[in-house]
Amino acid sequence: MTTQFREKLQRLGPLASAGHRLSPQLKEALQRLGPLIALLALCVALAFLSSDFLSVGNVLDVMRQVSINAIISFGMTFAILLGGIDLSVGSILAVSSVLIALLLKAHYPAPLATLIGVLCGATMGSMNGLLITKGRMAPFIATLGTMTLLRGMALVLSKGSPISGFSSDFFSWLGAGYLARVIPLPVVWMLLLFVVFWFVLDRSVFGRHVYATGGNTEAARLSGIRTDRVQIVAYTISGAMAAVAGVILTSRLDSAQPTAGAGYELDAITAVVLGGTSLAGGRGWIFGTLVGALLIGVLNNGLNLMGVSAFYQQVIKGTVILLAVLLDRAPRAE
């Protein structure tokens, strides 16, 4: 660069930075709502491109397809807010699913079988929490281990083959039923859990402790917060949500597959990160996760409606993820 040019740049400095004069509150709000804005923009675009997109049937369809990933992602949000990760959710889903199927086949009452399945998911989650806190393992490694171990368990329990045909009205209602004949029940569960977790994170002492522990474990501990317990509870929630997703999946398919849920952990992580929750922990919100999950679902749906080939769908989805994270970073670089 020549000297004159540099001098010019220096003089232009104040002008060039005029774009940064947005008030910090507005900037933060824009940034937080970024994923939502992207979701709305995508919906508007798809509404123009495909006349079917905005039909009630299609919207509810998308929400139903999203529900399983969204529910797993709610649990994952807790792990990620703590600066951790839970790779074992897909395997927990499979174990719970196989366990419920076996209980149903053994003629346990369906509500009891379901409850046992979810509690089993919670227990596996708390095992993760114990390995991470008391065993002092990195969350990535601990849950990588349980991911493999539990996948094996699912295969052992089911002897490697699917278990199908439960002939329980209650159980098939859970995943395939409707509220008021229009709203698929999985969507209801998803929205219900969303409200509960929004409340927990935003309004409860436990939620505040999650943010504090994720933001600075040492400071939280010295403020009297039992950070180990916070982590164990968080991973328990994550495990329980994976099991709930397992219930819905098993019910809809009327079949438990030992290989179900493989790769679901990555979809959940994607939803959480798209929603603006920081992988470093301490920053994020459950609303973002819901939006992130919807964003993936809408994108899938739109690409299908437009008849894009499955190969290109992957390319586009990957690009969207990278773009979303890039846009999220840009204002923070300041």
Next chain:
Amino acid sequence: MHVMMRGITKAFGPVRVLEGVDFSVSGGEIHALMGENGAGKSTLLKILSGSSSADSGQILIDGTQVYIRSTGDASSHGIAIIHQELNLIPQMSVADNLFLGRERSRLGVLERARMRREAADWLSRVGASHIDPDQEAGMLSIGRQQLIEIATALSRDSKVLIMDEPTASLTEHEIEALFSIIGNLRARGVAIVYVSHRLEEIFRICDRISVLRDGHFVGERRIPETSFDEVVKMMVGRDLHDRFPRRDVHPGPVRLKVENLADEGRIRDVGFEVRAGEVLGIAGLIGAGRTRILRTLFGVDRRTAGQVSLDGVTLAIRSPGDAISAGIGFVTEDRKRQGLVQGLSVRENASLVHLDEYEYARTGIVRSRAERAAVRELIDELHIRTRDSELEVRALSGGNQQKVVFAKWLAQTPRVLLLDEPTRGVDVGGKSEIYQIINRLAARGTAIVMVSSELPEVLQMSDRILVMREGRQAGIFDAQSTSQEQIMAAATEGLRI
């Protein structure tokens, strides 16, 4: 070499942090740059060292204008900065750190032996020949790591060395060593820009002082021709009559009684009493076990022997939670790492400890309105300067952040408050406010135990002073009738340093 910054102006958005500031430093002098937090010191130094750029103004080296647009530019003009938080890669060896980014190599293959040899040579020039170039940098003490950075700066042929709070984490012994090295550098014609909050230090080693206030250059003084009072007045903008405000409290009955306290090997046989409304200072060298006492009392470190009683009741504290329910608070030493959750708001940090006070009848649900009201009161009471309680705490100045740490513990007046370096990194004005907070707490009957490395602070703020030496108690002195020298003597007696 003579470096001159002229009319430097810099704004972040609408906020002008520097307004036509002049600053110059010449080879062979130590020039202190002073000012309260937020006065613009760091921005000015960032501009000089190339990690930020000025909106307008000039930098001249030996009368010729230069343009410093990157740290690389600064380095090629011979300007180096040593940050308060050191920049070494802890897993790499000393020699690898020293040559980071300009590794000696032939045909792309590292010349390890040569780097090791040259590193040893540079280290010996800063009186650090005792450091092994092969050692992992992270294993060394902070003082030694700093020497590596100084050696690195010299090896890059630096003529101007900027040092930001270099003594903040050093032991007395390391400080002495550092001062003699700085003295040597000056004798060899290096220009040194020295930033510190410690007035005593600056008057001891510097030649000139420049003072900034609110982004403006206030003035420059030669050291022997000025006084503490004048410099403080320049920084604060008003007379600060008492750096240490007086406390008029008659201590009440014994609050905290500690007998034969020991932990897993760092402290032994520590015993003292603190009365309600009394301040017990704890002095000693770094590593003498001062912080350990506080951590053990608070249940962070395990107590292996001894008895602790509060208002006559024996306590069995096993975790910070136990300590908090007993009415003990702990203002930790390191705001960033231990005191605050930087990503949370002022409100969320201030209510972190006593959040359950604002619960709806033990449901685990927070009453936001009660929380907000309580935090607003704390902000007023402690004079925390923040636009908004929803602001992230990292946006506040050091002094105000420290007041937020105090606020965490004051939602309920604590029976005992443990303070670890309560004014570290806080500027003169902020310090005086924190002293007032301490005095008000004492007046309300809180028993205060304060660890501090700043002897004037310990002497002026405490009623009695416990001196630690190598994990043992070297004695308890009455603050009124003891001098700094007596305390240092007690802290170092029989030690080889």
